[in-house]
Amino acid sequence: MSGRVIVAGLGPGAENLITPEVTAALADATDVVGYIPYVRRVAPRLGLTRHESDNRVELDRARHALELAQKGARVVVVSSGDSGVFAMASALFEALEAGPEAWRGLDIRVLPGITAMLAAAARAGAPLGHDFCAINLSDNLKPWSLIEKRLRLAVEADFAMAFYNPRSLARREGFDRVLKILRETCEPTRLILFARAVSTPEEALTIVPLTEARPEMADMRTVVIVGSSQTRQIPGTDLVYTPRGVSA
Amino acid sequence: MSGRVIVAGLGPGAENLITPEVTAALADATDVVGYIPYVRRVAPRLGLTRHESDNRVELDRARHALELAQKGARVVVVSSGDSGVFAMASALFEALEAGPEAWRGLDIRVLPGITAMLAAAARAGAPLGHDFCAINLSDNLKPWSLIEKRLRLAVEADFAMAFYNPRSLARREGFDRVLKILRETCEPTRLILFARAVSTPEEALTIVPLTEARPEMADMRTVVIVGSSQTRQIPGTDLVYTPRGVSA
Numbered sequence: 001m002s003g004r005v006i007v008a009g010l011g012p013g014a015e016n017l018i019t020p021e022v023t024a025a026l027a028d029a030t031d032v033v034g035y036i037p038y039v040r041r042v043a044p045r046l047g048l049t050r051h052e053s054d055n056r057v058e059l060d061r062a063r064h065a066l067e068l069a070q071k072g073a074r075v076v077v078v079s080s081g082d083s084g085v086f087a088m089a090s091a092l093f094e095a096l097e098a099g100p101e102a103w104r105g106l107d108i109r110v111l112p113g114i115t116a117m118l119a120a121a122a123r124a125g126a127p128l129g130h131d132f133c134a135i136n137l138s139d140n141l142k143p144w145s146l147i148e149k150r151l152r153l154a155v156e157a158d159f160a161m162a163f164y165n166p167r168s169l170a171r172r173e174g175f176d177r178v179l180k181i182l183r184e185t186c187e188p189t190r191l192i193l194f195a196r197a198v199s200t201p202e203e204a205l206t207i208v209p210l211t212e213a214r215p216e217m218a219d220m221r222t223v224v225i226v227g228s229s230q231t232r233q234i235p236g237t238d239l240v241y242t243p244r245g246v247s248a
Numbered sequence: 249m250s251g252r253v254i255v256a257g258l259g260p261g262a263e264n265l266i267t268p269e270v271t272a273a274l275a276d277a278t279d280v281v282g283y284i285p286y287v288r289r290v291a292p293r294l295g296l297t298r299h300e301s302d303n304r305v306e307l308d309r310a311r312h313a314l315e316l317a318q319k320g321a322r323v324v325v326v327s328s329g330d331s332g333v334f335a336m337a338s339a340l341f342e343a344l345e346a347g348p349e350a351w352r353g354l355d356i357r358v359l360p361g362i363t364a365m366l367a368a369a370a371r372a373g374a375p376l377g378h379d380f381c382a383i384n385l386s387d388n389l390k391p392w393s394l395i396e397k398r399l400r401l402a403v404e405a406d407f408a409m410a411f412y413n414p415r416s417l418a419r420r421e422g423f424d425r426v427l428k429i430l431r432e433t434c435e436p437t438r439l440i441l442f443a444r445a446v447s448t449p450e451e452a453l454t455i456v457p458l459t460e461a462r463p464e465m466a467d468m469r470t471v472v473i474v475g476s477s478q479t480r481q482i483p484g485t486d487l488v489y490t491p492r493g494v495s496a
Contacts, residue, residue, distance in 0.1 A: 011267075014269070015268070016267060016268040016269040016272065017267050017268075017269055017360070018267070018268070019259075019264060019265050019266070019267060019362065020263070020264040020265075020266070020268070021262070021264040021265055024264065058492075082366050082370075083370075083374075084366065084369045084370055084374045084375075084376055084377055085366070085376060085377070086377070086378075086492075087377075089370075089373070089374035089377055089489070090374045090377030090378070090489050090490060090491060090492045091492060092374075093373055093374055093377075093482060093487060093489035093491075094489075094491055094492070096482060096487070097480075097482045097483075101484075104482065104484045104485050108487070109370075110369075110370040110371070110373065110374060111370060112265070112362050112366040112367050112369070112370040113362070113366075114267065114360050114361070114362065115366065118330050118332065118333070118360040118361075118363065119360050121332045121358075121360070122330075122331075122332055122337075122357075122358040122359060122360040123358070125337070125341055125358065126331075126332045126337035126338045126340075126341055126358060127332075128332055128333060128382075129332055129333070129334070129335075129337055129338030129341075130334075130338070130384070131381070131382065131383045131384060131398055132381065132382055133379070133380065133381035133382070133402075133405075133407060134376075134379060134380055134381070135379045136378070136379060140493075141492050141493030141494070142493055142494040143494070146494060149405065150379055150405045150406075150407070153401045153402075153404055153405040154381075154401075154405065156401055157381075157397065157398045157401040157402065157405075158398075159381060159398070232345075234341060234344060234345045234352065235345075236349075236352045237352050239341060239344070239356070241337070241338050241341035241342075242338060243338060243341075243342055244306075244334075244338045244339060244342070244389050245389030245390055246389070246390040246391070246394060247391075
């Protein structure tokens, strides 16, 4: 029997944001592989082995999934959100490319999911309703200079911006610098959304103008959305959106 | 009884990519409002009125939805993909902001969906696995000069790029210009994915280096993903991905 690997996004947290396609893949799996809190979102059942691993061992985890599949297992590698957006899909392909030739014959598929910025944007209104970009603020795998360059160019392009992994206990300085650069380059009324743990019981949304944004409003469970210059709040409501058009 | 408006994304086409949250909202709706082909994706049933409207009348459609809700209806405005990404959510908020004060008291919610670029990226591998941007190439609501400016800055930032609405019968020139600018600014081997109608029976994926990209590879049902300079194809496979890291 030949095995397979499915890389699947579980969405931001709520059960009702998991696609039926992913639910079906999990029901058919022999093995689930992933970071501890994501694997624990998959209910135990007879015939399913759950392999939990710690954060920052993505390549080991990917290799483990590929080895299991080579032995005939039907493996699902789980991420939160969408596995193709700052999650496990790229790690799996890095491991595949560096690994034994035989792995390339495995059946490998990626199933999309609701990524954090889309869940956060929907809760707030439609801040990503016009052109936008997504930047991972973690400098674990790229130099800070590249993050800063992209940030400055994104502001110049007047994209709305979604920031993933804005701040952790080990990385406090980066987001301080990001806010400083935004204060240098954007108008003080620029709207910023801090969306924490959207669709979970810990969900918290904060919308502030740039002048009131503080580093400690973000943590590892927060996605930050910075509006474009056109992003606005509808008076008398909490709704924030970016209009579809920009006049010539 | 007070009405409400839910703006919901139906995903790229397949039933099994519609979130249970959206399915539940549709089951509870009295009225569904949207562009003809999207409304037709919702099965008719007793107690549900389906309001189909043509393309490019988004503001009229949004006002209609708000009027129905004001009369007590439970309205779902449907988009394909995610309604917050180049779809109906921003149009609804534009109509809300310009409309009568009373509309601001309505219960209005946006439910996220699987947007085209995430479905396309998953099919190809993980081309959006590192920082990226999303640009609507239609110049119906913004000047071409702004599209060109954003494109050049996105290339300079070395984002992977997802292009929505790349080309239609009425807009043929824009995408020709986009390819021309990419040829001026990117290396000839840069990978481009043309993903048409992903998850529908008409799905077609084409992956080519920039030198082989042709304008007619895109149409209104295509999302185009241009890799970053780091995006690569795994030899011996069709898989395309962008590695997570960039070395300093």
